[in-house]
Amino acid sequence: MPEYVIRESPRARRVTLRMSVEQGLEVVVPRGFDQTAVPALVRDKASWVARVERRLAAESAARDADPPDRLPQTISLRALGEEWAIEYVPTESSRVTITERGPGHLRVSGAVADHVARRLGLGRWLSRKARKSLIPWLGLVSQEQGLPFAAVVVRAQRTRWGSCSRKGAVSLNKTLLFLPSHLVHYVLVHELCHTVRHDHSPVFWAELRRREPMCEELRREARAAGRYVPAWARLPVR
Numbered sequence: 547m548p549e550y551v552i553r554e555s556p557r558a559r560r561v562t563l564r565m566s567v568e569q570g571l572e573v574v575v576p577r578g579f580d581q582t583a584v585p586a587l588v589r590d591k592a593s594w595v596a597r598v599e600r601r602l603a604a605e606s607a608a609r610d611a612d613p614p615d616r617l618p619q620t621i622s623l624r625a626l627g628e629e630w631a632i633e634y635v636p637t638e639s640s641r642v643t644i645t646e647r648g649p650g651h652l653r654v655s656g657a658v659a660d661h662v663a664r665r666l667g668l669g670r671w672l673s674r675k676a677r678k679s680l681i682p683w684l685g686l687v688s689q690e691q692g693l694p695f696a697a698v699v700v701r702a703q704r705t706r707w708g709s710c711s712r713k714g715a716v717s718l719n720k721t722l723l724f725l726p727s728h729l730v731h732y733v734l735v736h737e738l739c740h741t742v743r744h745d746h747s748p749v750f751w752a753e754l755r756r757r758e759p760m761c762e763e764l765r766r767e768a769r770a771a772g773r774y775v776p777a778w779a780r781l782p783v784r
Contacts, residue, residue, distance in 0.1 A: 550588060552581055559745065563591055565598045566705060601770055615720045617664075622650065624725045626679055634658045642667030658710045660683060664777045668704070672779060673744050675719035684716060684734050691757055693738040706749035707733045707768060724774045732764040 550563075550571035558576040561584070563569050573584050588595070621630040628650065635655040642656040642663045652671075657663045677700045684698055696714035703709070703719040710716050716737050722730050735758050743750040754761045772780065 547585065547588060547592075547598075550584075554579070561587055563588070563594070564705075565595070565602060567602050571595060589605055604773075616777070617658075618668075618776060621668075621776075623675065624726045624774060625723045626675075627727070644668060644671040661778075668778060672723065673700065673702070673720050676718070676723055680718050680720075680722060680730075682716065683730070684738075687731065687734045688738055691735060691738055693741050695738060695741055707771075708737040710737045710744070712744050714741045720776045721779050724776070724779065725768075725771050727776075729764065729768050729771055732758060732761065732768060736761070738767075
């Protein structure tokens, strides 16, 4: 049986299993849940655990091949169909400034040899691009689906492509821009469906399936889409 940790959550309504490279297997249980039942639940999910372990191992290998301190020469924003070539211009500044010098041409100037400053600068540029594109994109999908939302924010979430609060506030991950557009569309519809049903119950999946018949296939593809995100944008700056 794989090793795991149990976390009791007052917000949890059922037992869920989560896996990440950093934390391993985490079993989230509702408050007051009989934790002696957890080993049997983990054994029942053995095939899922093995499948996710293989995916995480592949993603970890990809990260090792693409270290976060490597100078990227291009940036592919698949969601927008944009490919940006990068020109590095070192100066005496302690910061890094990102300038769009025309279609597909990005100038990175300043302390370009400082990988932390460089990643911070590129991260700020990515945040601006994400707010400019993802917010109106969500508005368009909201109108198409007839699913209004209360607010939207673009952030750098660590483990989710998006989320939706019980009050209908949608949060989107800025790294969605690295994904193919059909996966971004799926994430937007998924989160908007949470304005109707704020859980992952069969009722929610039926609602999502009605609006996106290929949701099961898209969900699997989205779960493996971390490979599209370059290391400099995926990992926290330390």
